[in-house]
Amino acid sequence: xxxxxxxxxxxxxxxxxxxxxxxxxxxxxxxxxxxxxxxxxxxxxxxxxxxxxxxxxxxxxxxxxxxxxxxxxxxxxxxxxxxxxxxxxxxxxxxxxxxxxxxxxxxxxxxxxxxxxxxxxxxxxxxxxxxxxxxxxxxxxxxxxxxxxxxxxxxxxxxxxxxxxxxxxxxxxxxxxxxxxxxxxxxxxxxxxxxxxxxxxxxxxxxxxxxxxxxxxxxxxxxxxxxxxxxxxxxxxxxxxxxxxxxxxxxxxxxxxxxxxxxxxxxxxxxxxxxxxxxxxxxxxxxxxxxxxxxxxxxxxxxxxxxxxxxxxxxxxxxxxxxxxxxxxxxxxxxxxxxxxxxxxxxxxxxxxxxxxxxxxxxxxxxxxxxxxxxxxxxxxxxxxxxxxxxx
Amino acid sequence: xxxxxxxxxxxxxxxxxxxxxxxxxxxxxxxxxxxxxxxxxxxxxxxxxxxxxxxxxxxxxxxxxxxxxxxxxxxxxxxxxxxxxxxxxxxxxxxxxxxxxxxxxxxxxxxxxxxxxxxxxxxxxxxxxxxxxxxxxxxxxxxxxxxxxxxxxxxxxxxxxxxxxxxxxxxxxxxxxxxxxxxxxxxxxxxxxxxxxxxxxxxxxxxxxxxxxxxxxxxxxxxxxxxxxxxxxxxxxxxxxxxxxxxxxxxxxxxxxxxxxxxxxxxxxxxxxxxxxxxxxxxxxxxxxxxxxxxxxxxxxxxxxxxxxxxxxxxxxxxxxxxxxxxxxxxxxxxxxxxxxxxxxxxxxxxxxxxxxxxxxxxxxxxxxxxxxxxxxxxxxxxxxxxxxxxx
Numbered sequence: 182x183x184x185x186x187x188x189x190x191x192x193x194x195x196x197x198x199x200x201x202x203x204x205x206x207x208x209x210x211x212x213x214x215x216x217x218x219x220x221x222x223x224x225x226x227x228x229x230x231x232x233x234x235x236x237x238x239x240x241x242x243x244x245x246x247x248x249x250x251x252x253x254x255x256x257x258x259x260x261x262x263x264x265x266x267x268x269x270x271x272x273x274x275x276x277x278x279x280x281x282x283x284x285x286x287x288x289x290x291x292x293x294x295x296x297x298x299x300x301x302x303x304x305x306x307x308x309x310x311x312x313x314x315x316x317x318x319x320x321x322x323x324x325x326x327x328x329x330x331x332x333x334x335x336x337x338x339x340x341x342x343x344x345x346x347x348x349x350x351x352x353x354x355x356x357x358x359x360x361x362x363x364x365x366x367x368x369x370x371x372x373x374x375x376x377x378x379x380x381x382x383x384x385x386x387x388x389x390x391x392x393x394x395x396x397x398x399x400x401x402x403x404x405x406x407x408x409x410x411x412x413x414x415x416x417x418x419x420x421x422x423x424x425x426x427x428x429x430x431x432x433x434x435x436x437x438x439x440x441x442x443x444x445x446x447x448x449x450x451x452x453x454x455x456x457x458x459x460x461x462x463x464x465x466x467x468x469x470x471x472x473x474x475x476x477x478x479x480x481x482x483x484x485x486x487x488x489x490x491x492x493x494x495x496x497x498x499x500x501x502x503x504x505x506x507x508x509x510x511x512x513x514x515x516x517x518x519x520x521x522x523x524x525x526x527x528x529x530x531x532x533x534x535x536x537x538x539x540x541x542x543x544x545x546x547x548x549x550x551x552x553x554x555x556x557x558x559x560x561x562x563x564x565x566x567x568x569x570x571x572x573x
Numbered sequence: 574x575x576x577x578x579x580x581x582x583x584x585x586x587x588x589x590x591x592x593x594x595x596x597x598x599x600x601x602x603x604x605x606x607x608x609x610x611x612x613x614x615x616x617x618x619x620x621x622x623x624x625x626x627x628x629x630x631x632x633x634x635x636x637x638x639x640x641x642x643x644x645x646x647x648x649x650x651x652x653x654x655x656x657x658x659x660x661x662x663x664x665x666x667x668x669x670x671x672x673x674x675x676x677x678x679x680x681x682x683x684x685x686x687x688x689x690x691x692x693x694x695x696x697x698x699x700x701x702x703x704x705x706x707x708x709x710x711x712x713x714x715x716x717x718x719x720x721x722x723x724x725x726x727x728x729x730x731x732x733x734x735x736x737x738x739x740x741x742x743x744x745x746x747x748x749x750x751x752x753x754x755x756x757x758x759x760x761x762x763x764x765x766x767x768x769x770x771x772x773x774x775x776x777x778x779x780x781x782x783x784x785x786x787x788x789x790x791x792x793x794x795x796x797x798x799x800x801x802x803x804x805x806x807x808x809x810x811x812x813x814x815x816x817x818x819x820x821x822x823x824x825x826x827x828x829x830x831x832x833x834x835x836x837x838x839x840x841x842x843x844x845x846x847x848x849x850x851x852x853x854x855x856x857x858x859x860x861x862x863x864x865x866x867x868x869x870x871x872x873x874x875x876x877x878x879x880x881x882x883x884x885x886x887x888x889x890x891x892x893x894x895x896x897x898x899x900x901x902x903x904x905x906x907x908x909x910x911x912x913x914x915x916x917x918x919x920x921x922x923x924x925x926x927x928x929x930x931x932x933x934x935x936x937x938x939x940x941x942x943x944x945x946x947x948x949x950x951x952x953x954x955x956x957x958x959x960x961x962x963x964x965x
Binding site for chain 2: 183184185186187188189190191192193194197199201202204206208209210211212217220221223224225226227228229231234238241242244245248249250258259260261262263266270290293294297372374376377386388394395396397416417418419420421439440441442443444445446447450452456459460462463464467515519525526527528530
């Protein structure tokens with residue numbers, strides 16, 4: 182072999198100490214034990230029958246999780262943002278109008294993405310911050326703008342609000358719009374019925390209520406959305422092209438088409454997440470997240486914390502946004518909770534930056550024990566600065 | 574909680590038997606033990622300091638692997654194809670011309686991707702199939718087309734050929750073109766010196782010679798490429814936007830920008846792959862893959878197998894393409910090798926479909942013991958049909 186002169190020496194990466202925290206931010210949550218185990222299952226390749234078996238298991242698992250009988254259901258090889266870009270770039274053509282009622286950072290990301298594809302964007306905002314949209318407000322905007330699509334975030338982790346989507350599909354369809362929905366933080370934690378509610382395009386992530394790793398994003402499209410994709414003239418990015426992905430995932434037949442190499446550990450992990458969700462059942466998973474949030478909220482109230490979201494009916498179970506007593510810095514509070522209790526919560530983001538901390542009791546961490554532990558630790562840290570809070 | 578009527582019942586996914594094969598196809602390879610262990614390291618989030626520490630470790634590891642001192646170096650959260658789309662969509666503007674000398678399926682993918690962005694594409698082909706391009710042929714095409722960029726695949730796993738890239742950057746720059754290079758199957762297995770060879774944009778994958786999981790793609794851009802990205806007027810997809818990703822990965826400063834959620838297991842795994850590569854050192858990793866391939870090829874020749882790539886100087890060490898004796902079906906041979914020896918190799922793809930099988934001795938499987946085992950097992954399976962082959 183010829184000799185080659187290296188110009189960059191081998192790096193030495195330090196062995197840092199790292200003490201695993203309890204993951205109670207807006208995500209990622211902690212892994213379910215069965216998911217951690219699945220991550221080390223054998224590598225599989227497109228040449229293995231098992232590769233396609235796992236993909237088939239994932240597809241029925243996603244159909245159950247979204248509650249859809251649609252065939253165009255698969256997992257994109259990327260984060261929730263990859264799911265968002267897949268749904269928007271496949272469903273809305275350049276020059277078409279996307280209406281994005283905006284109440285948090287995900288809506289702003291959707292607007293940014295849409296504009297990159299030459300999609301026109303209109304937006305409305307909530308009458309007050311940290312609330313959700315009424316269907317009357319949405320109908321009025323649909324009537325005014327007549328968009329090709331309405332993009333809405335179901336559970337918005339940047340505000341802690343849950344948008345009512347039940348029946349919104351019918352409303353959109355009356356005005357000729359498709360309904361596109363972000364369920365990244367809500368899927369598996371909050372009731373969501375894709376077919377019954379008339380949702381046309383939905384995407385989620387694995388690292389929230391499913392308690393899996395980030396990097397694989399379930400997506401689903403209704404029959405109407407599927408027809409639009411199959412008759413469209415524009416082309417989305419190769420990596421997100423649902424026409425090609427549908428062949429890779431054998432959505433219609435045994436096509437076994439090679440599009441890109443799926444990540445074995447993430448396939449096994451997502452399969453484990455979805456199997457666990459099916460074992461527990463959606464109604465039980467929803468009820469568990471709801472009951473844990475109710476218990477957590479009651480305990481926080483007893484400690485004297487205030488909710489960023491004023492109207493209880495706007496609050497989501499998955500992620501809670503909390504104001505801190507005056508004098509406590511938000512980033513410092515998050516750091517102290519990590520330092521003193523090894524609990525990881527997340528500071529505010531977008532509209533809640535500098536206005537709240539965000540606590541997620543998701544998936545494996547949606548339990549009464551974790552809820553109590555986090556609420557009490559938060560009171561303790563608040564009490565370091567203001568002892569009157571802790572004793573309330 | 575309100576009662577919701579499910580329309581899709583919980584799926585029951587079967588407990589299928591699955592016997593882990595030895596992964597010796599064109600990829601994925603088997604995981605290094607330290608990488609399998611890394612996959613189960615604790616979940617980390619953008620709220621953890623460790624998240625940024627791991628990212629910093631990965632960046633210096635990628636600089637070493639590509640041999641570049643460029644700052645614009647990070648890992649895209651997707652497969653090698655995501656890396657390909659990142660490099661093309663960030664570096665070449667709509668309306669500009671990309672020259673794609675084509676000898677395998679990755680070049681065809683690059684052409685498809687480029688066209689989706691309104692990039693003009695010109696191509697040349699090798700004078701004979703399963704060979705590589707001379708620098709004279711490439712210079713003649715550069716002179717004729719004066720492209721904004723030349724895309725070339727270093728190791729082409731669909732033919733088994735390795736393109737000589739040494740000095741190609743200077744050639745491209747003389748004609749005003751940037752050099753874009755696919756190193757998915759070659760990185761860590763074949764000598765590659767990004768800075769010395771004048772490569773402007775390179776991407777790789779984790780599941781080949783790095784012996785990690787798919788789903789995370791190292792990318793690197795030269796200073797010239799970086800300047801072009803920072804002054805461009807077009808916008809690539811959000812998910813692949815290097816301007817935003819550079820902020821997330823703190824390429825220039827401690828920006829700690831949130832772009833999307835990186836996959837914890839894949840971050841830990843890529844870090845482990847790159848640490849192992851640095852420990853072994855690039856020259857040793859290259860020499861190991863080269864020596865193992867030489868041993869494998871000699872043994873295959875002794876068994877009577879023929880190489881699809883006629884000229885030895887065109888053959889790559891990472892993936893070998895082999896013809897089978899007449900009368901042996903390629904897909905059937907692959908299946909029999911799996912059934913009888915539990916060794917997974919891959920059938921031909923693109924130009925090699927129906928003309929060869931593809932064997933990869935990559936990363937953890939680039940060892941003399943594996944080379945002998947695979948060569949002998951292949952002879953055994955060939956001998957099931959043609960006993961005269963096995964006894965040669």
